[in-house]
Structures are given as C-alpha cells and as structure tokens.
Amino acid sequence: MKTPIEVFAPAKINLTLHVTGLRSDGYHLLDSLVGFADVGDRVILEPASKLSLRVTGPMAEGVPEDARNLCWRAAQAFGATVAITLEKHLPAAAGIGGGSSDAAAVLRGLQQMYDAPVPFDPMDLGADLPVCMLARAARMSGVGEQVAPADLPPLHAVLANPRVAVPTSAVFKALPGKNNPPMAALPAFSSARDSLRWLQDQRNDLEAPAISLQPVIEELLKQLSFLEGQWLTRMSGSGATCFALFETAGQAELGARDLRANNPDWWIEHCELT
Ligand SMILES: C[C@@](CO)(OP(=O)(O)O)[C@H](O)COP(=O)(O)OP(=O)(O)OC[C@H]1O[C@@H](n2ccc(N)nc2=O)[C@H](O)[C@@H]1O
Numbered sequence: 001m002k003t004p005i006e007v008f009a010p011a012k013i014n015l016t017l018h019v020t021g022l023r024s025d026g027y028h029l030l031d032s033l034v035g036f037a038d039v040g041d042r043v044i045l046e047p048a049s050k051l052s053l054r055v056t057g058p059m060a061e062g063v064p065e066d067a068r069n070l071c072w073r074a075a076q077a078f079g080a081t082v083a084i085t086l087e088k089h090l091p092a093a094a095g096i097g098g099g100s101s102d103a104a105a106v107l108r109g110l111q112q113m114y115d116a117p118v119p120f121d122p123m124d125l126g127a128d129l130p131v132c133m134l135a136r137a138a139r140m141s142g143v144g145e146q147v148a149p150a151d152l153p154p155l156h157a158v159l160a161n162p163r164v165a166v167p168t169s170a171v172f173k174a175l176p177g178k179n180n181p182p183m184a185a186l187p188a189f190s191s192a193r194d195s196l197r198w199l200q201d202q203r204n205d206l207e208a209p210a211i212s213l214q215p216v217i218e219e220l221l222k223q224l225s226f227l228e229g230q231w232l233t234r235m236s237g238s239g240a241t242c243f244a245l246f247e248t249a250g251q252a253e254l255g256a257r258d259l260r261a262n263n264p265d266w267w268i269e270h271c272e273l274t
C-alpha cells in the first residue's frame, strides 16, 4: 500500500441546470451538463488507528472538522480509519460541489488504499456525489443519480463568488415553477465555439430564486458579462458562484484579473473545464 494518498477534488460546475419536475419526496428532477475545473481542493489520506480530519488551506475558515464534514461521513461510511487532511481552496456552500467533490475524492482515495469498492451508494451522501465520483464532464439527470459521460471540448472560465453562502434547500424552495423544459439534446460538439453557442441557449433555473435570496448574484452576473471575450455568463448549481466562459485561456486569465481589480473581496479564479 503506497501512502499517503493524495486526491484532487475539482470544482463541479453546472454549465446548465434545468429543473424539470418535483418528486413526491421533495427532491427535484434535474437535467444538467456538468464540467469539472482544474481548480479545487486537495485531500490527503494516511492510515491511522482512528478516523480524524484536519482542514487547512486558504478557504478553511468555518469548514467543520467533525462528522458534519462530508469527508468524515464518507470515510466513516466506508469503514475506514484514516487521518484526513483537507486543503480547502474552494468556497463552501457555493454551488460548486465543495463538500460533495471532497467526499468523492475521499471515496476514490479509499478505494485505492483498501483496494476495495465503495460499500454503499455514494448518493446516500448527497445528490451531487455520483457526478463527483466520475469527476469528468457528464450529463446528470434524475435527482442526480443518473450520470452519463459527455464529450465536452476544453472550455476556459472565470469562476467568481461574492462570498455569500447560499443554502441549496432554500434556493430549491424559492423556485416557483418546478416543471421546466429539459436541456436540448446534447450534440457532438466539433469545437469549443460550437459548444459555447449551444450553451448560450440553455439555462440555470435556480438563478432567479438564488438572486431573490442574495441580490448580489445579479451584480456578479452583470460584472461577468462586461468581461472582454466572454460568450456566456451563468450561475453554477444553487449559487452563489457564477462563471463566464471564454474560448481561450488567455482571455479567461485577463478576465479574472479585471474582475479582481474591481472586486478585491470576491473569490475569483480562472480555470479550464473538462
Ligand atoms: C443543486 C446541485 C446541482 O448540482 O448542486 P449544488 O448547488 O449543491 O452545488 C445539486 O443537485 C445539489 O446536490 P447536493 O448538495 O449533494 O444536495 P443534497 O445534499 O442531496 O440535498 C440538499 C438539499 O437540496 C435539495 N435538492 C437537492 C437535489 C435535488 N435533486 N433536489 C433537491 O430538492 C433538497 O432540498 C435537499 O434537502
């Protein structure tokens, strides 16, 4: 067994998020094209006599170090005794799957460490777990349990969070219409430009309800729309993180620099999505 094991937990970006219905248990039916970024958290796993968790890194503040943390719950449900170090780079409660991606990274690392499959349904830890286990572009449907890998040309993005936490359940609750049209059929994209054109016509149905709870999201989307070279701006998941998409890495890097200059307190990163 090679130790310690280090696993990258990428930011999950809902490039589209169509809410198409409501299940009798209160969970919403989703149709979403999901991409993963080359920015994210880092999980380090070391064998130990008991389960422990230490949260470090620039975004560690306020992230629980006990059973409230999805990393802890993932390791516990796996039956693993490991010392987990979670290096937080992503904001929490931000619509980019921080907790879910961390938990999926723990499960991937434990599979490797114990040379054993995950002994439970990852969905038990949250609706975003199945897509985060895959950690590559996918179409997600059902309430999150159906995940089909998708071919997405690499896209360049600016991710921005105005540092307000938005609880997922509150945003779903604030959505008035539950039965919205699904995403269009996913074409075989021939280029980044082709996919950007297609994405322009899709939606995130949670954008308006999230704005009703945190109006700063509207201002954030406006500022992203001013960035040179952007093809579209949208919110990810239940917010408050929003993104602008670009054709080139250089445009995204300049976009992030310009946005930072006007909003020094926001969390802003440029990245590649795959
Ligand atoms: C909205 C999405 C889109 O990818 O992303 P985030 O905003 O969390 O990043 C996810 O579906 C979130 O997944 P996750 O954060 O794992 O959700 P869970 O812990 O299972 O559920 C949190 C709460 O969100 C609501 N919920 C979640 C998923 C779903 N399909 N329908 C829902 O109504 C429920 O109110 C639930 O109590």
Ligand SMILES: Nc1ncnc2c1ncn2[C@@H]1O[C@H](COP(=O)(O)OP(=O)(O)O)[C@@H](O)[C@H]1O
Residues within 6 Å of the ligand: 062, 063, 064, 068, 069, 070, 071, 086, 091, 092, 093, 094, 095, 096, 097, 098, 099, 100, 102, 103, 166, 168, 237, 238, 239
């Ligand atoms: N590993 C984790 N990283 C960040 N937050 C976590 C983690 N585990 C549990 N949480 C808790 O889960 C809540 C939702 O965080 P997160 O999963 O990042 O949100 P979202 O589902 O919007 O992407 C936060 O309020 C936080 O306290």
